[in-house]
Amino acid sequence: MEAFGLLLDGFGTALQPLNLLVVFLGVLIGTIIGMLPGIGPINAIAILIPISFALGLPPTAMLILFSGIYYGSQYGNSISTILLNVPGTASSVATALDGYPMARSGRGGPALAISAIASFIGGTLSIFGLVLFAPLLAQWAIRFGPAEYFVLIVFTFTTISALTGRNFFKGLIATGIGLAIATVGLDLTNVARFTFGQFRLYDGFDFVVVTIGLFAVSEVFTLVEQTRAGQASVGAVGRVMITAKEFVSSFFVMVRSSILGFLVGVLPGAGATIASFLAYTTEQRLVDHEGNFGKGDIRGVAAPEAANNASVSGAMIPLLTLGVPGSGTTAVMLGALLALNLAPGPLFITRNADLFWGLIASMYIGNVMLLVLNLPLVGLFVRILLIPRWILVPSVVAIAYVAVYSATSSPFDLFAMTAFGVLGFFMRKLGYPLAPVVLAVVLGPMMEVNLRRALSLNNGDWGVLVGSPITIGLWIMVAVSLFLPLLVRRRKPAVKTVVEEPDAER
């Protein structure tokens, strides 16, 4: 077992004091921001990128930190969902269906307990999947040349446009806007595009500025609207425990949902939201013979929570093995890796074995820490929900602006961030998903470079784009992702209206 030895080495890396500290910070920050309204993992990671660069954090520690925030936020998410019926992000909306009824009937404690346990099972089981599939996919991806990458990125864009947000056309428009933003600046032959003689536009818009603007700044406007609604109060949680019977009844639900969530997570654009709903509806069909789902059934909390945590490890696979992320959050992580000159791809795992296996080991450690944080200490976290908005929101704004300013020392970036915030606000209002914009900003330059490289390697012959079985297979998948939404729209699933409530997939 080669992998076993490598994993042991990974634990050696993950147990170094700095890495232990960052995994703890990551899961702690993740739990808190997952719980609070309007921050979310994508903002937290985007804000921490300039800060960790300024601190000179080593790449391994940085990746461990960001991943910790990513999976930690899925734990924290469920706390506000269950207790307040306020899902932090769309991925925990399915949890509210049974979690909130449980809390209202005085069973908030068991609901929180099962969500932490399901998250743990989903989180840890899916790491096996990551260990198993990532090297396999990497071996296969070695055959990817520029043409294959170009088509793969096209596929990523069409699926994320099809799967996030309310409307396929709006998803495509969001992708187009992101691509337009990505073309600003010098291209690979040093031609200045859309710079209008402004030297500060030569480097283009930093994806951190775009992300924080679109997500965090625009969220502040949305929160201004909501303040008039007043702040909800949190009742007593009670004992955060479940009985052995409850555990046994939901055990296979959690295992099945973990597998499902992991597989959905691998797909670009699908992510935690679709994973959680799919797990919920699947389990409803499989185990809910009495029609208890939706009325406070503990298995209705276990299924989506296991699935959305499992999807996080799934989402790491295309990021690490292909270097082509499938969601907004993993796109931001790719941006950070590219800035570190660590381009993920087929050789990433073999070349950076200590980083990869250290990350895997840290994910096990992080999930154990999260279980401890979320079972006995959940009462402490609940108090954070009581921080008034008038302290919370200005603090988030200050941290976001300071983080960006400290990295670039440029007020221009602060203005740009504000402008993207206004854009994000109107896009949210009009029902455009935001994740495709960020994905396109990060992947746009890669897409163009690979297209131009593929063509120059073949003396401008466009045939190279359909020149291998992989490209043809990918084009077929593009076609399917383009036509599927048009077909599916005719049959509206019952849960679809609920998915649309909070803003796009992060």
Next chain:
Amino acid sequence: MSDRISGIVLLAFTVWYGVNAWGIQRGFFSDPLGSRPFPLAVAILLAPLALYLVFRPLQAPVVWPVRSLWPALVITLAAFLLYSFMMEPFGFIVSNVVVFFILSLVFRATPLKGLIAAVVATLALYVLFGWLLELYLPTGELFEGWFR
């Protein structure tokens, strides 16, 4: 209606973007494709989508903020712009206290509570970012003379 207007705005942007893309010059060292086609392709992707929105709006109900909320939204935007303007001349501490105070009022703090929160949070952030994380926080061009 909102969709139709967003379609018109998007179409205007696409035309402007496309015209600028058309004007891109070839680089000195160039590849077969060159620098122009990719942005042009983006414009060609966006144009029919924008037209579609203009002629077949999706009728998705858009809930715009009620009229009484717009002043709060404009003040919030003004606070963001103020932050960007003030950061270099006035430095982190002054701009953060001012902007924090304004935003806390938007989120319905009483003036006294808002002011206390602004001062305390600014100092806390200064300790966290400036001292513990050793990030660069501007002192402010106006005050730099005082410390020399």
